[in-house]
Amino acid sequence: MFQVPAKTQYAIRALVHLARNGSDSAARIAEAQKISPKYLEGILNQLKLSGLVASDRGRSGGYRLAKDSESIAMIEVVRATEGEIRPVECVDRANLCALGDLCMPRKFWIGLKDAVNSYLSSVSLADLAEDSAFAFHANPSDEGE
Amino acid sequence: MFQVPAKTQYAIRALVHLARNGSDSAARIAEAQKISPKYLEGILNQLKLSGLVASDRGRSGGYRLAKDSESIAMIEVVRATEGEIRPVECVDRANLCALGDLCMPRKFWIGLKDAVNSYLSSVSLADLAEDSAFAFHANPSDEGE
DNA sequence: CGATATTCCTAGTATTCCCATAGGATATTA
DNA sequence: TAATATCCTATGGGAATACTAGGAATATCG
Numbered sequence: 001m002f003q004v005p006a007k008t009q010y011a012i013r014a015l016v017h018l019a020r021n022g023s024d025s026a027a028r029i030a031e032a033q034k035i036s037p038k039y040l041e042g043i044l045n046q047l048k049l050s051g052l053v054a055s056d057r058g059r060s061g062g063y064r065l066a067k068d069s070e071s072i073a074m075i076e077v078v079r080a081t082e083g084e085i086r087p088v089e090c091v092d093r094a095n096l097c098a099l100g101d102l103c104m105p106r107k108f109w110i111g112l113k114d115a116v117n118s119y120l121s122s123v124s125l126a127d128l129a130e131d132s133a134f135a136f137h138a139n140p141s142d143e144g145e
Numbered sequence: 146m147f148q149v150p151a152k153t154q155y156a157i158r159a160l161v162h163l164a165r166n167g168s169d170s171a172a173r174i175a176e177a178q179k180i181s182p183k184y185l186e187g188i189l190n191q192l193k194l195s196g197l198v199a200s201d202r203g204r205s206g207g208y209r210l211a212k213d214s215e216s217i218a219m220i221e222v223v224r225a226t227e228g229e230i231r232p233v234e235c236v237d238r239a240n241l242c243a244l245g246d247l248c249m250p251r252k253f254w255i256g257l258k259d260a261v262n263s264y265l266s267s268v269s270l271a272d273l274a275e276d277s278a279f280a281f282h283a284n285p286s287d288e289g290e
Numbered sequence: 291c292g293a294t295a296t297t298c299c300t301a302g303t304a305t306t307c308c309c310a311t312a313g314g315a316t317a318t319t320a
Numbered sequence: 321t322a323a324t325a326t327c328c329t330a331t332g333g334g335a336a337t338a339c340t341a342g343g344a345a346t347a348t349c350g
Contacts, residue, residue, distance in 0.1 A: 005146075006308080007308080013247065013249075033247060039310055045328090056326080059317095059322095059324045087149045088148075102158065102178060115263075116257070116261060119257055120257070123256070128253055150336095150337070171296080172296085181339060184340085201346095293350085296347075302339105304339085305336105305337085305339100307337090315326105315329100316326080317326075318325075320323085
């Protein structure tokens with residue numbers, strides 16, 4: 001469950017690459033990050049449409065971050081590639097659910113959405129770009145074996 | 146993103162039905178909950194293998210909860226239908242990731258996993274079964290329109 | 291005993307989504 | 321003008337999802 005699509009993982013790695021290297025072409029990012037070049041092109045375009053990166057065409061063109069990595073929250077990246085966090089359709093449609101009274105788990109899903117949104121909002125691209133070993137979480141998983 | 150599969154939604158609704166009604170056949174649960182009957186059969190079987198429900202065959206058989214609804218955490222339900230929460234493959238494989246140094250987002254994903262696990266562990270089936278309007282979350286979403 | 295109602299098991303299928311590839315049009319610059 | 325980019329559209333393979341179908345095994349009730 002909650003398997004993150006390759007597209008989102010690629011987007012994140014590409015953005016970290018830009019945060020660290022400043023500016024680069026899609027082809028070079030793809031090579032450095034071991035991502036299918038043509039596929040990455042489309043992803044970068046999507047990130048551009050969402051305002052996360054800017055691009056320049058032509059011979060010495062390429063992509064760069066459209067704003068400081070500190071001010072890019074990871075939830076923006078996820079929204080850019082996958083849209084809004086929405087465990088079930090009815091979470092953000094007020095009380096309109098086709099199931100009516102059968103939709104008793106709705107508040108439960110809203111709680112899940114809030115938990116995920118809250119975490120993704122608390123981490124910035126800059127946090128990922130600095131490669132020091134830091135903890136994102138309060139209740140760390142077992143790492144010790 | 147994070148779209149919850151129909152299977153998991155069905156499992157939850159079926160379990161709430163059992164928590165409220167005590168015991169029932171797959172066919173009647175399916176009818177009451179508007180779920181494809183044959184599909185639900187398989188799901189209930191899966192829940193049985195995970196130890197969440199018990200079953201009796203034969204004419205007056207059916208399904209019932211294998212333990213109190215208070216002691217069934219929602220994470221158990223999710224694990225029963227979808228397996229472990231695992232945003233990316235390498236989250237629970239210590240530091241062994243095929244990407245090696247390129248896997249800088251690993252700690253980020255572990256943090257997400259922890260956030261989701263923590264929430265799903267904090268809610269019980271009993272919480273869902275009582276139909277009073279209660280809040281599962283600390284930072285509620287906008288509900289006001 | 292026999293009809294009925296149930297769970298249990300296996301196989302198949304239609305659809306959808308994801309990931310990637312291909313080819314080229316458009317733009318910029320050295 | 322040649323080279324190097326981004327940008328745009330279309331397409332295909334593969335996997336997963338959500339069912340569907342048919343029946344075997346099991347228990348109950350008259």
